[in-house]
Amino acid sequence: MLQQATPPQGEIYRDSISLIDKGGDRNWVYPKKPKGPLYTGRTWFSIALMVLLFTGPFIKLKGHPLLLLNVLERKFIIFGIPFWPQDLPLFALLMITFVVFIILFTVIFGRVFCGWACPQTIFMEMLFRKIEYLIEGDAKAQKKLDEQDWDTEKIGKKTTKHVLFFLLAVVIANTFLSYLIGVDQVWKLIEEGPMAHLGKFFALIIFSTVFYAVFAKFREIICIVVCPYGRLQGLMLDKNSIVVAYDYVRGEPRGLHKKGREEKLGDCVDCNRCVHVCPTGIDIRNGTQLECINCTACIDECNDVMVKMKQPKGLIRFASSAEITSGIVKRITFRSVAYTGILLILMSTLTYLLTTRKEIDSTVLRTPGMLHQEQGNGMISNMYNFEVVNKTFFNKHIEIKVTKPSTAVLKMVDRNSPQFELNEDELAKGSFFIIIPQTDIKANNIKTDIEIYSNNKLIQTIETNFVGPVK
Numbered sequence: 001m002l003q004q005a006t007p008p009q010g011e012i013y014r015d016s017i018s019l020i021d022k023g024g025d026r027n028w029v030y031p032k033k034p035k036g037p038l039y040t041g042r043t044w045f046s047i048a049l050m051v052l053l054f055t056g057p058f059i060k061l062k063g064h065p066l067l068l069l070n071v072l073e074r075k076f077i078i079f080g081i082p083f084w085p086q087d088l089p090l091f092a093l094l095m096i097t098f099v100v101f102i103i104l105f106t107v108i109f110g111r112v113f114c115g116w117a118c119p120q121t122i123f124m125e126m127l128f129r130k131i132e133y134l135i136e137g138d139a140k141a142q143k144k145l146d147e148q149d150w151d152t153e154k155i156g157k158k159t160t161k162h163v164l165f166f167l168l169a170v171v172i173a174n175t176f177l178s179y180l181i182g183v184d185q186v187w188k189l190i191e192e193g194p195m196a197h198l199g200k201f202f203a204l205i206i207f208s209t210v211f212y213a214v215f216a217k218f219r220e221i222i223c224i225v226v227c228p229y230g231r232l233q234g235l236m237l238d239k240n241s242i243v244v245a246y247d248y249v250r251g252e253p254r255g256l257h258k259k260g261r262e263e264k265l266g267d268c269v270d271c272n273r274c275v276h277v278c279p280t281g282i283d284i285r286n287g288t289q290l291e292c293i294n295c296t297a298c299i300d301e302c303n304d305v306m307v308k309m310k311q312p313k314g315l316i317r318f319a320s321s322a323e324i325t326s327g328i329v330k331r332i333t334f335r336s337v338a339y340t341g342i343l344l345i346l347m348s349t350l351t352y353l354l355t356t357r358k359e360i361d362s363t364v365l366r367t368p369g370m371l372h373q374e375q376g377n378g379m380i381s382n383m384y385n386f387e388v389v390n391k392t393f394f395n396k397h398i399e400i401k402v403t404k405p406s407t408a409v410l411k412m413v414d415r416n417s418p419q420f421e422l423n424e425d426e427l428a429k430g431s432f433f434i435i436i437p438q439t440d441i442k443a444n445n446i447k448t449d450i451e452i453y454s455n456n457k458l459i460q461t462i463e464t465n466f467v468g469p470v471k
């Protein structure tokens with residue numbers, strides 16, 4: 001935790017997390033329905049992200065999904081670009097850039113990703129929580145319902161809510177499955193029924209149950225205890241990170257402004273509205289805490305209070321701890337410029353590698369463990385293994401030629417011809433001999449050039465060795 005003025009109740013809050021009560025039981029959070037301009041903005045932003053997520057598997061480019069992360073078959077398509085296991089270094093760089101982006105973004109702008117873009121928060125706050133408000137009412141009504149005996153009203157409301165929760169969890173599980181195996185495969189599973197794919201059906205049920213449990217039961221526990229990104233906040237944030245922060249300089253000492261009260265009070269009227277609206281059940285006035293997902297609900301709530309009190313907004317706002325302490329707003333720092341520079345370098349390298357990435361990738365290696373073979377008629381051969389990958393969504397005509405030494409001849413082992421058709425997104429493997437007249441072999445090791453043509457265009461020249469008989 002980063003700051004700040006000691007709250008009136010002392011620092012007891014540091015001894016426990018908001019999830020657990022004094023008796024060690026779960027502290028169930030009943031957040032008040034949020035409202036305000038930031039919440040409205042977050043709602044629209046979430047709608048846009050959900051539209052992207054749910055329609056993503058259906059968006060196709062030349063008959064292929066825009067995004068496919070099939071880890072089981074090691075097939076990846078990212079923004080319409082197919083990646084093969086041979087692209088592992090590029091894929092790794094993509095992942096590193098993504099992680100660095102997240103870290104640098106967090107160091108500068110705090111945990112805003114969690115509150116505004118993380119699927120966990122979006123599903124929880126924009127789908128599951130809204131269903132809950134619709135069926136059970138606002139925070140007080142929910143608490144009352146939980147405390148009352150199991151009568152018809154409670155059974156009816158709880159059953160409806162949990163059935164809807166599970167159905168939604170099934171939709172989410174199917175959506176994620178579509179990103180894993182492709183939407184066509186998921187449709188096939190649905191059409192052919194569970195009995196035809198029992199294994200996958202059970203996997204889907206397990207996924208759906210996990211999603212249901214996450215949103216119906218675990219909720220903020222995921223953000224606070226399970227999520228590694230959440231756990232790393234303490235390492236990534238410092239006093240210059242911009243986070244949702246309470247301006248204790250302006251707000252303290254807090255208290256109800258009553259006529260005749262002599263004590264000079266700060267702007268916080270201690271109404272606790274910022275606490276009641278918090279989905280992780282914390283009091284942001286205690287300072288930056290692990291539990292805060294930067295959802296900004298407390299900013300909206302406090303701004304509303306400030307307007308009513310005829311005080312300037314922003315008692316809780318996006319600000320760094322240093323900014324609140326010093327009162328100096330400094331958005332562009334050496335660190336933010338340096339981090340942005342690193343990020344730009346990484347992204348430029350990635351863009352360069354992506355744009356210059358080979359559409360047809362090939363490897364040729366002399367067959368391991370084999371020396372030369374004597375073919376008769378004074379000819380010596382070496383055997384080679386080849387792999388050609390078509391990373392595009394178009395069929396290609398491939399040709400393999402040997403061009404050096406000039407007297408060398410290429411003879412395929414398992415194909416009739418060194419020219420063949422390679423379908424889109426396909427890998428061709430095989431072996432061939434390079435045969436050279438013994439009279440042309442003047443050394444043990446002869447440099448050999450093999451050329452790969454795609455649609456009659458030279459795309460790669462591979463230098464390899466030809467091993468001749470020992471003299």
Ligand code: SF4
Pocket residue numbers: 246251254267268269270271272273274275285301302303305315316
């Ligand atoms: S909403 Fe604002 S005024 Fe009310 S307790 Fe929170 S910080 Fe203080």
Ligand code: SF4
Pocket residue numbers: 244274277278279280281282283284291292293294295296297298299
């Ligand atoms: S403290 Fe404010 S920003 Fe943080 S989780 Fe609670 S309501 Fe959201």
